[in-house]
Amino acid sequence: MATKPEKDKTPAAEEKKPAAEIGSTEEAQAITVNAQFIKDLSFEAPAAPGIFSLMQESPPDINVNINVNANPLQDKIFEVIIEFQAECKVKEQVAFIFELKYAGVFTLNVPDEHLQPVLLIECPRLLFPFARNILADVSRDGGFPPLMLGPVDFASMYQAQLQELQKAQAGDGAATAPSSG
Numbered sequence: 001m002a003t004k005p006e007k008d009k010t011p012a013a014e015e016k017k018p019a020a021e022i023g024s025t026e027e028a029q030a031i032t033v034n035a036q037f038i039k040d041l042s043f044e045a046p047a048a049p050g051i052f053s054l055m056q057e058s059p060p061d062i063n064v065n066i067n068v069n070a071n072p073l074q075d076k077i078f079e080v081i082i083e084f085q086a087e088c089k090v091k092e093q094v095a096f097i098f099e100l101k102y103a104g105v106f107t108l109n110v111p112d113e114h115l116q117p118v119l120l121i122e123c124p125r126l127l128f129p130f131a132r133n134i135l136a137d138v139s140r141d142g143g144f145p146p147l148m149l150g151p152v153d154f155a156s157m158y159q160a161q162l163q164e165l166q167k168a169q170a171g172d173g174a175a176t177a178p179s180s181g
Contacts, residue, residue, distance in 0.1 A: 032107040036127060039081060040101040043138050051095045060095055062088045066152060070119040080104050080123040082131055096142055102131035121154045128152055
């Protein structure tokens with residue numbers, strides 16, 4: 001009798017634990033954040049302090065551009081950089097200019113066909129909350145309301161980059177075909 005419960009318990013426990021452990025281990029090792037850091041930071045308020053009274057009269061117009069780049073460092077190790085460029089104007093006068101390059105070093109254990117999407121979608125998604133906090137803190141410390149960015153759809157940005165690349169390649173092909181024929 002003692003052997004039957006052991007036989008029933010042991011195989012079930014052995015089958016369930018390794019499968020769960022293997023799945024979580026593989027997922028945890030697919031993307032490893034080795035480091036994250038400010039690569040470049042610049043904040044200018046050329047019209048301060050006069051701009052503060054002007055902001056009381058007219059709402060600011062803020063333009064933010066975001067770009068993502070990835071560079072290979074070693075085998076399976078990449079640097080991913082999110083670049084933010086923000087300009088705030090009040091009545092056509094520049095209130096502040098903000099530039100931030102926030103980077104991370106990632107080890108990626110993913111199939112080659114998934115490398116680009118992981119580099120340009122998932123890695124920036126992991127870095128974004130930290131960069132967003134820096135943008136808010138620095139703009140607030142500069143005397144302005146905190147620059148609070150909403151969520152960024154890095155997947156849409158990636159798709160737009162792919163479409164631009166395809167259009168450029170199609171344009172190059174169309175331009176070279178007539179001249180060679």
